Amino acid sequence: MLDLLIHNATLPDGRENMSVAVQDGRIVDIQSQLVAEAADRVDAGGMLLSPPFCDPHFHMDATLSYGLPRVNQSGTLLEGIALWGELKPHLTEEALVSRALQYCDWAVAKGLLAIRSHVDTSDPSLLPVRAMLEVKRRVAPYLDLQLVAFPQDGVLRAPGGLDNLTQALDLGVDVVGGIPHFERTMAEGAQSVRLLCELAAERGLPVDMHCDESDDPLSRHIETLAFEARRLGMQGRVNGSHLTSMHSMDNYYVSKLIPLIAEAQVSAVANPLINITLQGRHDSYPKRRGMTRVPELMAAGITVAFGHDCVMDPWYSMGSGDMLEVASMGMHVAQMTSQAGMLACFEAVTTQAAKVMQLDGYGLRRGARASMVLLQARNPVEAMRLRATRLKVWKDGQLLAESAPSSTLLHLPGRSGTTSFMRD
Numbered sequence: 001m002l003d004l005l006i007h008n009a010t011l012p013d014g015r016e017n018m019s020v021a022v023q024d025g026r027i028v029d030i031q032s033q034l035v036a037e038a039a040d041r042v043d044a045g046g047m048l049l050s051p052p053f054c055d056p057h058f059h060m061d062a063t064l065s066y067g068l069p070r071v072n073q074s075g076t077l078l079e080g081i082a083l084w085g086e087l088k089p090h091l092t093e094e095a096l097v098s099r100a101l102q103y104c105d106w107a108v109a110k111g112l113l114a115i116r117s118h119v120d121t122s123d124p125s126l127l128p129v130r131a132m133l134e135v136k137r138r139v140a141p142y143l144d145l146q147l148v149a150f151p152q153d154g155v156l157r158a159p160g161g162l163d164n165l166t167q168a169l170d171l172g173v174d175v176v177g178g179i180p181h182f183e184r185t186m187a188e189g190a191q192s193v194r195l196l197c198e199l200a201a202e203r204g205l206p207v208d209m210h211c212d213e214s215d216d217p218l219s220r221h222i223e224t225l226a227f228e229a230r231r232l233g234m235q236g237r238v239n240g241s242h243l244t245s246m247h248s249m250d251n252y253y254v255s256k257l258i259p260l261i262a263e264a265q266v267s268a269v270a271n272p273l274i275n276i277t278l279q280g281r282h283d284s285y286p287k288r289r290g291m292t293r294v295p296e297l298m299a300a301g302i303t304v305a306f307g308h309d310c311v312m313d314p315w316y317s318m319g320s321g322d323m324l325e326v327a328s329m330g331m332h333v334a335q336m337t338s339q340a341g342m343l344a345c346f347e348a349v350t351t352q353a354a355k356v357m358q359l360d361g362y363g364l365r366r367g368a369r370a371s372m373v374l375l376q377a378r379n380p381v382e383a384m385r386l387r388a389t390r391l392k393v394w395k396d397g398q399l400l401a402e403s404a405p406s407s408t409l410l411h412l413p414g415r416s417g418t419t420s421f422m423r424d
């Protein structure tokens with residue numbers, strides 16, 4: 001007998017009336033209208049069954065700290081960095097763990113079951129690193145948390161930057177980060193990329209750098225990152241996060257750059273909510289959007305995903321762990337409103353994000369881990385439009401969260417009724 005049989009589901013690829021059979025935490029069958037005995041049966045009612053959302057770029061050590069010790073009055077990147085500096089002396093491991101665990105509850109409720117979080121390694125105490133390792137241990141039964149050693153103040157620019165980052169890796173952080181555009185010079189930025197990639201290659205770790213998070217078209221560290229990925233044989237294990245300077249670069253240079261990124265199999269993560277709010281702040285009009293060239297990177301066969309980056313922290317007051325909001329903003333900013341473009345935006349927070357994170361056993365297919373989310377929507381486009389309610393969330397076949405279907409009761413003159421914002 002099966003553990004779980006979900007029937008009458010629509011899949012993201014458009015197949016309808018599908019049944020998904022689960023045994024021992026794995027998907028053992030997916031086919032149309034499967035008949036089988038199961039301990040638990042769920043009628044999906046024609047709604048969309050998706051693999052879970054994945055966030056390939058987040059800052060779990062800063063999340064939910066909004067207002068501490070004060071709010072960001074200007075809402076800018078620079079005031080956010082200053083504010084994080086003011087907050088650091090007041091951080092405690094207990095508070096960091098408690099805020100992160102609360103965010104993980106929100107994430108699970110939103111069907112977000114895998115998060116790659118950068119963790120600041122600048123302080124020699126490595127307090128955020130120890131706290132996030134503890135969070136990773138505590139959430140492991142229900143959420144895949146990957147940690148990136150992130151030298152927020154610059155691995156070369158800050159005293160002891162490399163030692164602190166190396167120690168974070170020794171403690172068990174999974175991925176090597178970096179911030180080359182924040183180093184003192186272009187040359188030091190390039191040097192930081194080289195030494196961090198060499199460090200990752202020596203240890204057999206992936207690389208994920210904040211790279212060119214700037215409106216300066218001459219910020220070209222992604223070129224060095226692609227070069228080093230290829231030189232060190234790290235194809236498929238290196239990601240460039242943000243890459244916002246590419247928005248402002250000359251088209252001729254980009255026509256050379258994108259094939260280099262593709263050749264090195266370096267993936268890209270855009271952070272639409274944050275890029276659209278923090279970039280272009282020195283512009284008058286026209287104002288640049290400041291998000292990287294998402295459709296052009298995708299057209300070159302490069303893996304591109306979207307991250308949330310921030311939720312209620314010194315840089316961003318908004319957010320709730322809803323990757324459908326991220327996908328929707330990405331779609332708007334990149335003008336990806338074609339049918340294929342909208343689907344690609346949904347995939348940027350599901351399958352493509354899982355690819356960036358190199359997750360094992362991800363997806364709706366036989367043999368994959370039975371991690372799924374049932375959405376109150378009939379297709380991915382409707383899911384993004386409605387930020388659809390997560391009716392049920394499973395991880396490895398275990399039900400983790402349930403929400404009642406969203407419906408509004410109407411009391412109109414002469415009649416009453418309900419609406420769920422779905423056309424009949």
Ligand code: FE2
Nearest residue numbers: 059118210309
């Ligand atoms: Fe970030």
